[in-house]
Amino acid sequence: MTRSRFFFNGGIFRQNMRQHGWIGIMYTLGLLFAVPLQMLLSGSDERPPLEIDSLFDIAGNVQMLFILTLPVAAALFQFRYLQSKQPSDLWHSLPLRRERLLAGHMLSGGLLLLVPVWLTSVLAALLHSLDSNAFLYQAADVWIWCLSVSVITVFFYLFGVFVGICTGQTVLQGIVIYILLLLPAVLLLLINLHLNMYLYGYSDNFSRMGMIENWSPVYKLMDITVEPFSMTEIGIYAALSVVFGALSFVLYRKRQAEKTGYALAFTYFNPLFKAGVMLCAMLISGTYFASVQARQPGWVITGYVLGALIGYIAAEMIIRKSWHILTRRVPLEFALYAGLLGLAIWFPISDWNGYENRVPQSAKIEGVYIGDNYQMFGSDMAGEDRQFADEQALSQDKNYIEAVRKLHQAIVTARPGDGDNDRAQYYGTGSHYFNLAYKLESGRELLRTYWLPDAGFEAELKAVMEHEEFKRKQYRxxxxxxxxxxxxxxxxxxxxxxxxxxxxxxxxxxxxxxxxxxxxxxxxxxxxxxxxxxxxxxxxxxxxxxxxxxxxxxxxxxxxxxxxxxxxxxxxxRTLPQEVKSVEIFQDNYPGKLSSEQLYNLDVHLQLARSEKRTSITTDKTVIADILDHRRNYQGTNGAYVVIMEYTNGRSEYVSVEEKDATPAIKALLPLK
Amino acid sequence: MMIEIRGVSKSFQGEKAIDGVSLTVKRGAIYGLLGSNGAGKTTLLKTLAGIYRPEEGTVTIGGQPVFEQPEVKRGVIFMPDIPYFFPQASLRTMAEFYRSVYPGWSDKRFKELEAVFKLDTRRKLSRFSKGMQRQASVWLALSCMPEVLIMDEPIDGLDPVMRRQIKNLLFQEVADRGLTVIISSHNLREIEDLCDHIGIMHHGRMLVERELDELKADTHKVQVALRDDRHATALAAKLQILHRETRGSVNLYIVKGDRARIEQTFRVYDPYVLDLLPLTLEEIFIYEMGDAGYDAQPILL
Structure with missing residues (x-):
């Protein structure tokens, strides 16, 4: 038997074309609509051609829609024969070895999906030099597009086939394909949230690197117009395609034909499946309960247990294809899984390596950054600013390093806001959000993120914030x-x-x-x-x-x-006094009398003051000029003046004037307390 | 091609569908596999066809294992209990597919059979009636010129005329080319005129295997009125009696052995009445299996 005859069986190919040809036709139509047709249609005589960096910029979302769905559809429909008894019996009774069956199907599927891509590329190349083309692009862009789409198409397809061989139901196959394609990103996100919630000072490293979407081809494709595939990514997807293709061959040889209709074709995937579903459910449910009932450990633990239970039941029902899952073995197995997963979830936040309290010794620090925007510096994220990239985030100044270290030490000692997920209260007035970064002698980087109130840290903050290095970075x-x-x-x-x-x-x-x-x-x-x-x-x-x-x-x-x-x-x-219609003013003495939620709600203050008839309205330009000069955001200090300003353009806003700034004209307006 | 199944077991989700089954079918034989639903017939046939991998034991055709062996499977056709064709396919397109997969495919045979089946080869198979679909699958199977034909409950849904026609076709193939056929059924009457061997499966095990001609010639029903009850004891010592019952003064015996010898043995006692009657195959199995401790009625019918 010759090699070509081994891999290529005309009968399988023709049957595939007959049965699944429509997928190829749809892919062709979709891509032709999304690329060459747009080139011809969206141009007009008045407008010059639009210059684009990548062919993904042409109706990228439409392209995405087809790239995301049709290769998976091909894997689902073509390999339906694995999941359905009758076709399975027919195909597996044929005198063809499984390698050959799979190779025949894969080659047919590959051709079905790649010919449309190549056809579209050829057309795009032909239209390249056409005058009426609505887009201006390089010939190389066509090559890159062709390569990117070919690789990602093959990846989706082969991954779909791989999942098909591992599962035994077409519906489950489809769901599992997309879940697994999203899973790395979602899991990272959940783990991030989890660490963020329980690990004091945890710095969210992944989103800093803009990495989340790179961990899922589905996310990536949704953003394809923003950032096309890099050559590295194409290489990775090509390599993954080879891996999943090869795994498909290995596993198909072991797959049993009678597994049609089962959830998973290999029983040794069952524990993995159960644990995976449980882990995700636990993280989602636990994080949800923790965000709703942050301060109640009972609720939070209930959240995790509930998640584990839901995950276990769901996984078990899918595997057994029945909701009658209660056997004597079940509670024991559930306890085992939940216990192990609970440990796995708890371990990273147990502070086993002293993450929370670690403040490096000054001798070991090479550089330091503190400010609210570490991620803007020095990473090569797309869409970021070159000026930031050029600026060194880290400062080598010894005094500054020491000041930052002291602040850090003070924070980890006092742990403000620990165990409190409602960090919104640390935004804005009287508080700070800081990214802290050390570059250590060993070459490692130590990152932390804190929300802290200014109160109690004034001395340390002053030392840091009055340093030139801080202001240079923070105020750009x-x-x-x-x-x-x-x-x-x-x-x-x-x-x-x-x-x-x-x-x-x-x-x-x-x-x-x-x-x-x-x-x-x-x-x-x-x-x-x-x-x-x-x-x-x-x-x-x-x-x-x-x-x-x-x-x-x-x-x-x-x-x-x-x-x-x-x-x-x-x-x-600047705003001039004549641009202000009138001001209403009162001296605020409510701090300490109002609940913390109402402290910054100035509507409440105003109503109280009005009801006590302590407010005064004026249109006096001197007063207004004084207010304009000294206005601040309300700081929650007792004795400050609160002002509601009505502008001539109809706008109004609350401002405040500190007691020390108040001019005699302002003071004269109000009756003495 | 001789089929040899030795100690084959296969289980689904921990339940044994077949359990240590052994079976031999000689070349040119038509073997009937009997058993009620869930006896394990289909599992055994699919294992024989190389669809399932046997968990234990061996399945060989012509001395070669079947699973994942295209050289062996080329000569084997499996016909499932419900005919399956590709969606949208017609006989023509199915024939084209089988031609590309089975090297033994014969266009000549396909043409010849057109005269027998008289089906429209361009019409979509999904529009055919159940009986027509079954004819179509027989047509396609025989055109592949198999050496072994495995038919799972093939008689269902065929009208008597077509059934006889297919029977004749099978006989012809067996006679001309030495085709080996293995047919399953849950009803003995359906296949008794077709098979030369019968195996009965129950709960995944093979209960009995018999060659039919021998069986028919060998088992007899005897109605006898003996002169003395003591003669019965004497008879029991001389003959292989499968079954005995008494209806008034008349005794009913099911006896194995040579007809002439049995008659002679009874004559010795000079009974009032002696009748040797032919047995239906069904009766034979009922008595045989009753002898082995099984109630055959629900297994066979």
């Missing part, structure tokens, strides 16, 4: 460089542009100085910016991905004040 001072062409300054209603090179340089200089000179109180006092300052990059820089960096003009920037006044820009960008 590094982006005030010669790539800035001009500044756009405004308060949302009106704006000006500073673009004269001399002025730009002068302004930038002052702004940099002002930011670096901010005290701890300036940074945490909730100052409301008078205007925001946006950078506009030079034209050459613009073609790259570039954020328009935003800075603020706040009360504490006295030098900037003077410069803007002097240039006559100040009034053109």
């Amino acid at each position: 001072v590094f982006a005030l460089n010669d790539e800035v062409e001009s500044f756009r300054i405004g308060n949302g209603e009106k704006f000006i542009r500073i673009s004269e090179p001399g002025e730009v340089a002068e302004f930038m200089d002052i702004l940099r100085r002002e930011i670096l000179a901010m005290s701890y109180e300036d940074q945490t006092g909730g100052q409301i910016p008078r205007a925001t300052i946006q950078t506009v990059p030079k034209p050459g820089v613009q073609s790259q991905i570039y954020y328009n960096f935003t800075y603020e003009w706040v009360e504490s920037y006295h030098e900037l004040d003077r410069w803007l006044e002097q240039k006559g820009y100040a009034d053109k960008v």
